[in-house]
Amino acid sequence: MTTPTPSQITEQPAPFPLIFGLDTFGDVTYDDDNQRLSHGQTIRNLVEQGVFAEQVGVDFFGIGEHHTDDMPLSAADVVLAAIAARTTRIRLGSAVTVLSSDDPVRVFQRYSTLNAISNERAEVILGRGSSIDSSPLFGFDLADYEELFEEKTNLFAKLLRGGPVTWHGDTRAPLIDQEVVPHADNGPFPAWIGVGGSPQSVIRAARYGYSLMLAIIGGSPARFAPFSQLFQQALEKFGYGPRPVGVHSPGHVASTDDEALEQFWPHYLEVITRVSKTRGFAIPTKESYAFETGPRGALYVGSPETVAQKIAMNLTVLGATRFDLKYGMGGLPHRDLMTNIELYGTQVIPRVRDLLNGGH
Numbered sequence: 001m002t003t004p005t006p007s008q009i010t011e012q013p014a015p016f017p018l019i020f021g022l023d024t025f026g027d028v029t030y031d032d033d034n035q036r037l038s039h040g041q042t043i044r045n046l047v048e049q050g051v052f053a054e055q056v057g058v059d060f061f062g063i064g065e066h067h068t069d070d071m072p073l074s075a076a077d078v079v080l081a082a083i084a085a086r087t088t089r090i091r092l093g094s095a096v097t098v099l100s101s102d103d104p105v106r107v108f109q110r111y112s113t114l115n116a117i118s119n120e121r122a123e124v125i126l127g128r129g130s131s132i133d134s135s136p137l138f139g140f141d142l143a144d145y146e147e148l149f150e151e152k153t154n155l156f157a158k159l160l161r162g163g164p165v166t167w168h169g170d171t172r173a174p175l176i177d178q179e180v181v182p183h184a185d186n187g188p189f190p191a192w193i194g195v196g197g198s199p200q201s202v203i204r205a206a207r208y209g210y211s212l213m214l215a216i217i218g219g220s221p222a223r224f225a226p227f228s229q230l231f232q233q234a235l236e237k238f239g240y241g242p243r244p245v246g247v248h249s250p251g252h253v254a255s256t257d258d259e260a261l262e263q264f265w266p267h268y269l270e271v272i273t274r275v276s277k278t279r280g281f282a283i284p285t286k287e288s289y290a291f292e293t294g295p296r297g298a299l300y301v302g303s304p305e306t307v308a309q310k311i312a313m314n315l316t317v318l319g320a321t322r323f324d325l326k327y328g329m330g331g332l333p334h335r336d337l338m339t340n341i342e343l344y345g346t347q348v349i350p351r352v353r354d355l356l357n358g359g360h
Contacts, residue, residue, distance in 0.1 A: 016244040020349045021060030021324035023095035026073030039072040050083035054090035056345025062095030077110040084118035093123030096194045100148040104156040127194035157208035160188040206234030211243045228319035246322030251300025253343040267329040304347035312355035
């Protein structure tokens with residue numbers, strides 16, 4: 001199968017609703033006096049952010065799994081359950097769950113339980129993650145990284161279908177007519193595969209019938225445009241109907257472009273510089289930051305109008321019907337994150353809907 005060129009991409013048909021979410025990695029936040037908060041207070045603040053997201057009209061709230069001192073969100077499902085208990089509408093899920101270093105049965109059980117608690121508002125985004133912290137923590141060999149993810153996504157897809165599961169593989173014990181509980185009241189919860197730019201990963205998502213989440217964290221989003229059509233073509237080849245395509249990208253919304261750019265820059269520089277040692281990221285410069293926050297870059301930083309225009313443009317270019325803004329960056333204070341959430345829910349989302357429905 002050949003990969004289509006951007007000129008071959010047409011706007012995705014709309015059997016799927018427009019969805020606008022917020023994702024967070026639970027970065028340790030700071031108080032108004034610039035003092036670093038504890039892990040406990042960071043997590044309690046995160047619950048407040050999730051509850052507030054529903055109040056201002058956000059459709060989805062996701063938490064990405066991490067295991068580090070600056071990102072202590074190692075049990076996202078527990079935090080999401082706390083948010084579920086205080087909300088009634090917003091969908092809740094992982095962004096992402098690192099399936100390579102977890103057990104698919106336990107992930108399924110945890111999110112099935114969240115689905116029950118939340119009255120069927122749970123989702124899960126599965127991925128390999130861009131960090132490797134969980135592999136040594138849980139005793140997995142990085143040399144088995146690809147095999148682990150391949151087998152575990154296969155097993156998880158079987159679990160989603162319901163009923164007794166029979167499965168054989170090399171990375172865990174087999175299952176023979178195994179019931180896995182709790183059962184969903186009305187079918188499986190939505191499951192996505194997060195993809196960072198590999199055609200093979202796009203085809204894997206289609207092979208097992210997942211929806212596709214494009215994780216675009218740098219460079220031009222337009223270069224991901226061929227993946228949407230590749231995904232739908234692969235779904236058809238494997239005997240599935242269309243599945244939605246989503247976009248996950250970092251950003252920060254403030255009242256004005258200058259305010260957002262100024263607030264985000266020092267924390268973005270510090271975090272990317274630190275993780276570049278293990279992930280191979282280029283250290284940002286003011287020039288690269290200007291590109292990434294501009295119309296052709298991957299950062300959605302600016303006023304509500306600036307961010308809304310960029311989201312609307314890229315959803316169209318990418319044939320996607322969902323956008324999740326990865327908000328927050330280590331060091332940003334809680335008050336700025338709450339302002340970001342408020343502006344995103346009350347101004348950005350309605351404006352994007354208007355733009356995509358023919359507004360100017």
